[in-house]
Amino acid sequence: MKIKAEDEKKLVFDILTKWGLNKENATIVADATLDADLKGFTSHGLGRFPQYIRGIEHQTININADIKIEKETEAIALINGNLTFGQVSAYKAMKIAIKKAKKLGIAAVGTHNSNHFGVTGFYSDLALKESLIGITIANTEPAIAPLGGKTPVLGTNPIAISIPSEKTYIATDMATASSARGKLLEAQRKGHEISEGIGLDKNGIPTTDPTEALKGSILPFGGHKGYALAFMIEILTGPLVGAGYGTGVCGTADTSVKCTKGDLFIAIDPDKFVGKDIFEKETEKFVEEIRETTPNTVVPGDIESKKVSAHKDTGLQIDSKLHKTLTEICEKLDLNFNDYLCEK
Template identity: 35%
Template sequence: MFIEKDKLVHFSNECFMKLGMPEEEANTITEVMLEADLREIHSHGFLRLPIYIERIQKGLISSKANISMINNHGATALMDGNYSAGQVVAKEAMEKSIAMSEESGLGLVAVKNSNHFGITAYYSLMAAKQDKIGIVISNVAPLMPAIGGKEKVIGNNPISIAAPSVNEPIVLDMALSNTAFGKILFHKENNKEIPADWGVDRNGVPTTNPEDIINGGFLSPVGGPKGFGLAVMAEILTGILSGGDFSKMIPSMYDTENKQSISHFMLTIDIKKLIPLEVYYSSIEKLTGFIKNSSKADGVKDIYLPGEIEFMKERANKTRGIPLEENLKEQLDELANELKIQKLIIQ
């Protein structure tokens, strides 16, 4: 089913505000979830609304942001999210990173004590929309074993790099596993099998049953040792560099007894401090031309740049409405009953 964007935005904001969250902060979280669903990254869309609400209710996420700057040295800064909503913390950190880059050419903000912040591309695109390159990394609770191991020791730590282009930005947004854990949850919620290369069960055997991964199994790193190596380096750039938690220190966001302490790495590069923007855009146009106009394999109709397919989906869904699975609608109805607010009405 599809639902009007404004209805979903109003419903989501009302859920957060019912718990005492300021409207601006509620809208930030909603905006990030909306962007995910518009781009059909449903693993990070409104599927996450119920768990965000539960964690706020249990005091694991602050209903009102309490973000502090620990230090600021011109081109680098360290921020403490103090367990505020990840989206609110990350947006403020990226705004700071962008502002710093305008002064120094580079702006690096390390963040600790944050929470799950949704799709990583949302924040890297903030820089790309201002003629800058954004690089964003986050750690998460461990979901993958070391190569040869059978214990979760490292997160599938997501990374996004967004670069401005002549039309839409070129944006990479990926977890360092073959798939995001949220996609496992999405398939479980919708009673769907998963591809066998997404993860293994508790005995290390590939599985098509999402329950096997959720209940003691593991995600598989993208590219095997290469993905595992990148995940370790991402852990260093986030949890270690910020002085925050890392690896087995971070509980799952579905552990509703313990606070998470997620760390982020936000880096902005101001292009014009290196080369004139007209030179940059001329080169980007040439690069994209080389790629888009390259010879196609048999049966291939189009060649896409990183992020291009998601932008196409976003344009389509802005017109027809936000895709919503039936079982998620039922969960949101239950949430409405619990919070005593009006249910979403599908016409």
């Protein structure tokens, strides 16, 4: 079963507006959902969408809420998401950071009291689209055990960086764990095993069973290096922005409870440094050097760019369990999920 990109966006929009979300915010959530799937991050796209519907049902996502700026300076803002959709809070936070950075050269906006926002790179890309460097980090419910331990304390804590260049899409978006939790949830849904070296069961024994790894812990990438990066992000998106941290973070996977995660969005304007044109030209020269000296290599963003092009042409795959769940969601709203599919 497949769905075309424009129909996936319409599906998400139609479901959310049926629930009562305003059109502006429904469009933001739909764009973020589609962005994840087009780039190949299916664990954070339509496959994650039913989680948000459960959040609405449990009232841990407030469809009528909007963000509140609690503190603000020329270069900084602290936002209370008021339990709105994480995508809405994150989108508006990065837009504020972009506006401030265009004036001052750099800006940072933190958020708390929000929700899971999908794929991290969607927000760093917002800055890139306006010729700014974008950086997004977030924490999540505990999934990584401290080095030498087996009890999860840190989240998979993603980081995304997007950099403007003359021609090339340059971006990285990754968890600080060996795998994002969403990929384990997706493997669990599909009945797939995970690769070795990703997870430990509750007894600290390596496992390829995603269910056991979700009960246990996910290993940090690169051993102590991934652990250290996850640790630092935990602080920058917890204590710094007034959000939960460590075992105090919940609600990013289980939407039956209030979400206590935090996020930080940074925008940097190259025009205030060496100048926009010089920066983008020199960045592109570096990309060319990489490609010339290392044939057939890729730069960060190449894989995602290819997947976006391919998925726009071929459509996006829907597995049978996701099809069943989305069908049930649509039926409750007098929508027919099959009407959105291009291949049944």
